[in-house]
Amino acid sequence: MRLGGVLLSCVLALAPFAGQAQETLADIRQDMSVLFVEIQKLKRELSTSGGTSVALPSGALDRINAIESELQRLTAKTEELEFRVGRVAEDGARRLGDLEFRLCEMETGCDIGSLGQVPTLGGASDTPSAPTAPVANPQTGGTQLAVGEETDFRRAGEALASGDFQSAADQFAAFRQTYPGGPLEAQALVAEGRSLEGLGNTRDAARRYLDAYAGYPDDAAGPEALWRLGAALGALGNLAEACVTLNEVSGRYPGSSDAIAQAEAAKARYNCQ
Template sequence: MTRSRLVLPALAIAVLATAVPSAAQTPLPATPAEDPLDARDARRVERMEKVVRELRAIVFQLRDTGKPVVVQPADTDARMQELSDRIGDLEQTLRRLNGSLETATFELEQAKRDNAALKTQIQGLADRLAAVEQAAAQATPAAGEEQAAAPGSEGNPTEAFAKARQLMLAGDYDGAEAAFAGFVQTWPDGPKSPEARYWWGKTLSVRGAHAEAASAYLGAIRGWPQTSWAPDAVVELARSMVALKKPQDACRTLAELPKRYPKAPANVTSRATATRTQAKCA
């Protein structure tokens, strides 16, 4: 705050203090008839008396304290108000900046959380895919090895496959099971081997051999072949998992169906929906 210092010379103030009060203390006439001054002169005298009193107070303060007398400028209140207004403006600006900073910080944290959630989701999908592929890779033809050599296991693979299919269409599931098992044993890497494993799994499911059926279905869909029977093999694998009380594996298998076979027939997708309900998939 700006202050102006006014140090009054002791000698001049003393003169004012001794000379002016004598005139100021002179009694005025008591009645208007004896008053030689008009109303305007009377007010002027009153102002002069006020100034004299203030000067005397300053002189006495200087005499008693021995310190310079500080006289406050007339516009001190105005300047204080101006400074107060400026401080208020600065506080409002600071509040706005703080609000903007808090908003930016919140948006940044939200973006970080969204990014982390997206990474988790991607990792979850990758893990599910890896689990299904690992299960398919670990599948063993143990059930097939236990089967005895079936009719048609020798000779032409096309004829052997057709004979096994004919047995199944005729309702001879035991004969079809033996025929497809023999086919897989004889031609494990043949072009018809995945489909033979699929039909073999069907015959195993009919007699409730769910573990052997799951192994056959896994062998059938290894590599996710783009064939007409592959989507149904995925659903049958999930159904076997449910029967084996492995609902999580069933759900992981069903999760791959729309990604691997987006154009699966309606009857397959409806069975997949029913199986998902049985497994209580999320």
């Protein structure tokens, strides 16, 4: 498994664990520490000096010792798992940065020194995102938009829908500069990538898809960003990375039937196994 595949496998490895517990590992470990202290207090109460007329249940101290031992074992396992999750997240971020670096190398005029540091992966919600809606109908997840934000987004989307790719690319780029980090950022990145593909600029398009997926994997645009990234990598001749990336779409976004169908079609084009 090569660069992209290892990265995406890391992302998938984190998702099931996050979905099984609402508390963080640190919360669980803290709860165990509190229980351990309470066990110690109880043991001290059972080990008071002097005689007593109270008869303790048979085997009470043995059971407390067994509980204490089990708490120690669970605490150690929790710390080990927390360490492994941290290592996976760091490794995934490093490999994602490598992929971005390679895309920059293939892009004429790309300034490698201007590439930002990819944030550590992990900690995101594992709830599968809904398929991306058409550009003309942006999804905000209930977030309040700035004045004119939706209007500007729709106007750029109309340019894309009409086939005016240069205008659409310019408008989506301007949109992201005007509303940086807004609720439509990921969808704007994907739409800008589509516009760039329409202009034949697949390398820049792949960069936009990568930025959308890396920065907003749980956004509504996540499924589309991932399959389009895989398809763009294939178009650039990176077939191994393309196939592994496309293979991850169904696992990362099992509820996104449209993205899965698109990924399967792209896999067929590139003869992915």
